[in-house]
Amino acid sequence: MAEQSADAVLERAAALCARRGVRLTAQRRRVLEILCASARPLGAYDILDAMREGPRGLAPPTVYRALDFLLEQGLVHKIESLHAFVGCHHPEHPHASQFLICDTCGTVTEIENEGITRSLGSAASASGFRPARPVVEVIGICSGCAKSDPDASPRTTGGRT
Amino acid sequence: MAEQSADAVLERAAALCARRGVRLTAQRRRVLEILCASARPLGAYDILDAMREGPRGLAPPTVYRALDFLLEQGLVHKIESLHAFVGCHHPEHPHASQFLICDTCGTVTEIENEGITRSLGSAASASGFRPARPVVEVIGICSGCAKSDPDASPRTTGGRT
DNA sequence: GGTGATGACGCTACAATATAACCTAATTGA
DNA sequence: TCAATTAGGTTATATTGTAGCGTCATCACC
Ligand SMILES: [Zn+2]
Ligand SMILES: [Zn+2]
Ligand SMILES: [Zn+2]
Ligand SMILES: [Zn+2]
Numbered sequence: 001m002a003e004q005s006a007d008a009v010l011e012r013a014a015a016l017c018a019r020r021g022v023r024l025t026a027q028r029r030r031v032l033e034i035l036c037a038s039a040r041p042l043g044a045y046d047i048l049d050a051m052r053e054g055p056r057g058l059a060p061p062t063v064y065r066a067l068d069f070l071l072e073q074g075l076v077h078k079i080e081s082l083h084a085f086v087g088c089h090h091p092e093h094p095h096a097s098q099f100l101i102c103d104t105c106g107t108v109t110e111i112e113n114e115g116i117t118r119s120l121g122s123a124a125s126a127s128g129f130r131p132a133r134p135v136v137e138v139i140g141i142c143s144g145c146a147k148s149d150p151d152a153s154p155r156t157t158g159g160r161t
Numbered sequence: 162m163a164e165q166s167a168d169a170v171l172e173r174a175a176a177l178c179a180r181r182g183v184r185l186t187a188q189r190r191r192v193l194e195i196l197c198a199s200a201r202p203l204g205a206y207d208i209l210d211a212m213r214e215g216p217r218g219l220a221p222p223t224v225y226r227a228l229d230f231l232l233e234q235g236l237v238h239k240i241e242s243l244h245a246f247v248g249c250h251h252p253e254h255p256h257a258s259q260f261l262i263c264d265t266c267g268t269v270t271e272i273e274n275e276g277i278t279r280s281l282g283s284a285a286s287a288s289g290f291r292p293a294r295p296v297v298e299v300i301g302i303c304s305g306c307a308k309s310d311p312d313a314s315p316r317t318t319g320g321r322t
Numbered sequence: 323g324g325t326g327a328t329g330a331c332g333c334t335a336c337a338a339t340a341t342a343a344c345c346t347a348a349t350t351g352a
Numbered sequence: 353t354c355a356a357t358t359a360g361g362t363t364a365t366a367t368t369g370t371a372g373c374g375t376c377a378t379c380a381c382c
Contacts, residue, residue: 027360058360
C-alpha cells in the first residue's frame, strides 16, 4: 500500500506546497520520503535513525520541526495511540483521517468512511460541541494476520520498509 | 460531570471488583478517587503529585501500576491524544469509549454513540479487520467555551479539580 | 497457626518521546 | 545589497512511561 505510489505522492506533495506558497525543503521532503517508503508508521526517532544513515548527524528537533510542517500541510498523519507517523496518500483534499491499526503486523490502513464522519459530526453537534481534530484509530487484527495466526502478539513501532 | 457522582462511582467500583474477585487496594482506590474528583483528565505525574500531598513519597511505577489495573478493569480510560487519564462513570457494562475533548477548558465528555460504534464496526468488517480497541477522541471546542470565547487558546493537561 | 505461592508495592535506574532556547545559515522581497 | 523572515544546527532538558529487583501483604492449603 505504501510502496506503489511513494514517488507519485512526493511529486504531488511538491506541487501542493508550491501552490500553497510553502517550502518543501530538502529535510522535509526527506522525512516525507522516509514515511512514504515505510509500510508501517514510524516514530520520530525511527525517522531520525533513517536520516542519520545519510551524511551528517541530526538531532530530534530537526525531525520534529519537519513533522510539524508536514502535519500542518496535511501530508502526514500522527497515530496518537502509537506515538508514530504515517504519510498520507491522498493529501490533495482535506479529510478526517481514520485508521485501522493491526496489532500484529503493525500495518496501518487509512480509511475515509463517510458513515463514521457523519456519526461523529452528529454526535458532536448534539452536544453543541464544535469539532476541530477527530482522532479515530481502531486497534485490532488485520484480515491477513487473523487468517495466518488466530492469536498473535503485538508489535512495536519501527522498522523501515 | 465528575463532581456529582464521585463517591457513588467509588462505591460501585468496589462492588465491581469484589464481584470479579480482584483487589481494589488502597493505592488503586486512591488513584481512582483522584481521577474521579477531577473535572479534567490527569497525567500520570499529576496523579503522582496529588498522591504525594498525602503521607509518603511515591514513585511513577506505583501510579502506572494502579492505572494498569484500573484500565484493565474498565474503571478508567486513557485519552491517547492527551497522554492523560479519566475515570469512567459507567464502568458496570463494557463500552466503546468515545470522547469529546475541549481544547480550551480541558474538559472531557465521554459519550457512547451507537451510530459511531456501528459505523466503526461496519467499516472494519468491510476490510476484514477484527477490531479490538477503538480510539475515538474528538478534539474541539465545547459549547460553553464556544459561547464565551469564539477563539481561545489551547490548554495543558493537568490541574486537579 | 504455620507455610509456600501469589500478588502488590517501594525503589532505583533508565528508556522513549518531545520541546525550550539560542544561535547561525539560507531564502525572500525590496 | 540589505533587512526581514524562515529554516535548521546544537545543546540541554522536560515529559511520559518501563525494567528489574527486593520486600511485604494476602491467600490457599495443610
Ligand atoms: Zn490522509
Ligand atoms: Zn496484520
Ligand atoms: Zn467509560
Ligand atoms: Zn470548553
